[in-house]
Amino acid sequence: MRDVVVIGSGISGLSTAFRLKKLGYDVVVYEKDDEIGGNIKTLSESGYTFELGPQTVLADEEVMEFFREVGVEPIVANPSSKNRYIYRRGKLIPLPLSPISFLFSPLLSFSAKFKVLREPWAPPPVKNEESVADFVRRRLGQEFLDYVVAPFISGVYAGDPENLSVRYATKKVYALEQEFGSLIKGALKKKSLGPGGRLISFEGGLFTLIEKLAEGLEIKKENVVLRIRRKEDRFVLDTREGKVDTRALVVSSPAYTASYLLKDLSWSASLEFDRIDYVPVVVVNVGVKKGSVPDGFGVLIPRKEGKRILGIIFSSKLFPGKAPEGRELLTIYLGGATDREVIELSEERILELVEKELKEVLGVEGIEFSHVKKWKRAIPQYILGYGKYLDLAREMEEVHKGLFLTGNYLSGISVADCIRFSKKTAERVAGFLG
Numbered sequence: 001m002r003d004v005v006v007i008g009s010g011i012s013g014l015s016t017a018f019r020l021k022k023l024g025y026d027v028v029v030y031e032k033d034d035e036i037g038g039n040i041k042t043l044s045e046s047g048y049t050f051e052l053g054p055q056t057v058l059a060d061e062e063v064m065e066f067f068r069e070v071g072v073e074p075i076v077a078n079p080s081s082k083n084r085y086i087y088r089r090g091k092l093i094p095l096p097l098s099p100i101s102f103l104f105s106p107l108l109s110f111s112a113k114f115k116v117l118r119e120p121w122a123p124p125p126v127k128n129e130e131s132v133a134d135f136v137r138r139r140l141g142q143e144f145l146d147y148v149v150a151p152f153i154s155g156v157y158a159g160d161p162e163n164l165s166v167r168y169a170t171k172k173v174y175a176l177e178q179e180f181g182s183l184i185k186g187a188l189k190k191k192s193l194g195p196g197g198r199l200i201s202f203e204g205g206l207f208t209l210i211e212k213l214a215e216g217l218e219i220k221k222e223n224v225v226l227r228i229r230r231k232e233d234r235f236v237l238d239t240r241e242g243k244v245d246t247r248a249l250v251v252s253s254p255a256y257t258a259s260y261l262l263k264d265l266s267w268s269a270s271l272e273f274d275r276i277d278y279v280p281v282v283v284v285n286v287g288v289k290k291g292s293v294p295d296g297f298g299v300l301i302p303r304k305e306g307k308r309i310l311g312i313i314f315s316s317k318l319f320p321g322k323a324p325e326g327r328e329l330l331t332i333y334l335g336g337a338t339d340r341e342v343i344e345l346s347e348e349r350i351l352e353l354v355e356k357e358l359k360e361v362l363g364v365e366g367i368e369f370s371h372v373k374k375w376k377r378a379i380p381q382y383i384l385g386y387g388k389y390l391d392l393a394r395e396m397e398e399v400h401k402g403l404f405l406t407g408n409y410l411s412g413i414s415v416a417d418c419i420r421f422s423k424k425t426a427e428r429v430a431g432f433l434g
């Protein structure tokens with residue numbers, strides 16, 4: 001009998017397993033694929049080193065401390081990464097970095113700026129739970145939604161602000177209204193509106209973190225868990241290589257897999273988790289000649305501008321060694337909640353439209369290298385009413401002592417969220433095991 005079985009070797013599972021192992025427990029990780037890391041995948045081809053999933057981690061002090069414990073050295077992104085662009089009317093407009101530059105920026109019209117200045121006097125919400133779009137329209141106006149918030153929601157969730165819950169998808173912004181009654185007042189008091197931290201990666205890309213985490217862990221790859229049953233004070237798992245008994249069980253697979261795994265424990269929970277929407281995302285990495293890519297993090301393209309690309313990250317500008325001499329690496333995102341059909345297109349068609357839009361947006365021509373990755377179920381959507389899934393997870397854990405649910409559909413979707421949540425999960429597992 002094992003102390004703990006962890007299902008899934010994504011960042012949620014591995015960081016929880018790492019912490020538990022460090023506390024002295026006997027831990028084994030089961031992974032269905034022949035590769036570990038889940039969404040975190042770095043490839044090296046033709047002199048380019050590129051990410052198929054997350055590009056960077058926004059690491060606060062707690063996450064930096066975790067990297068020190070793991071023994072990996074983060075590389076902080078080039079300082080020019082603070083420059084981000086929004087594409088509007090055929091131009092790249094720098095996202096204003098200060099209130100003064102905001103007032104003089106061509107990004108928004110005069111009336112949109114005026115609406116933003118009136119934000120502290122915005123009316124209170126009329127609904128119990130608001131969508132991100134309703135919240136932003138009420139406080140900052142439609143243009144701010146279209147040209148600032150919606151592109152950011154695309155960049156983080158590949159989501160639709162009309163459906164996402166402000167309370168669950170943009171917790172920090174929601175908290176500012178709750179605490180200060182105004183985003184501007186709150187941001188001035190806290191000295192920031194966005195999530196703080198440093199943008200990092202590692203030598204060799206984000207997969208270096210996965211490799212380092214895996215070093216001291218027992219991981220059973222290509223070993224899918226098919227079924228979980230409860231027997232007295234333990235769980236019995238059917239895995240590809242046979243049965244395994246464990247006192248504690250951490251399920252860190254996506255919600256749609258947790259759904260079938262939890263079927264024998266609760267039919268209703270299983271049905272509910274299966275309803276969580278994961279939107280598709282297509283990630284295209286391209287290599288182009290150096291020259292026309294500006295310094296900065298990248299550009300977000302508002303849906304209103306009629307392009308299919310959601311955003312482009314200037315990857316080789318962020319970290320050294322991503323592209324060969326004289327070349328740039330760009331990472332392009334398409335799809336999401338507002339363009340699900342793109343996943344059905346052939347790779348050739350995707351590359352054609354990427355080539356066309358890269359020329360229109362950045363003036364970049366002549367793709368010399370390309371790689372297309374299709375994520376059919378990429379990112380869970382924290383939609384209106386999402387609280388019921390979080391409550392359900394806690395109820396399941398209450399009823400089935402020794403069961404712990406984690407993963408980006410519960411912790412928050414960033415890699416940093418998954419790492420922070422793993423601390424809480426490991427502490428709760430340790431509290432249970434004693």
Ligand SMILES: Cc1cc2nc3c(=O)[nH]c(=O)nc-3n(C[C@H](O)[C@H](O)[C@H](O)COP(=O)(O)OP(=O)(O)OC[C@H]3O[C@@H](n4cnc5c(N)ncnc54)[C@H](O)[C@@H]3O)c2cc1C
Pocket residue numbers: 007008009010011012013030031032033036037038039040052053054055056057058223224225226252253254257261281283375378379406407408409412413414415416418
């Ligand atoms: C395209 C893309 C870009 C992103 N960009 C960023 C970014 O720039 N910055 C950022 O912070 N975040 C980003 N994210 C989000 C972040 O990468 C994810 O939220 C995070 O990596 C999810 O980790 P996880 O461990 O919760 O889940 P996953 O990575 O999905 O891991 C779950 C694991 O469980 C395994 N599994 C499933 N079922 C079973 C089973 N029955 N038995 C055994 N194993 C099983 C799976 O194979 C998988 O390995 C991005 C995500 C995507 C898809």
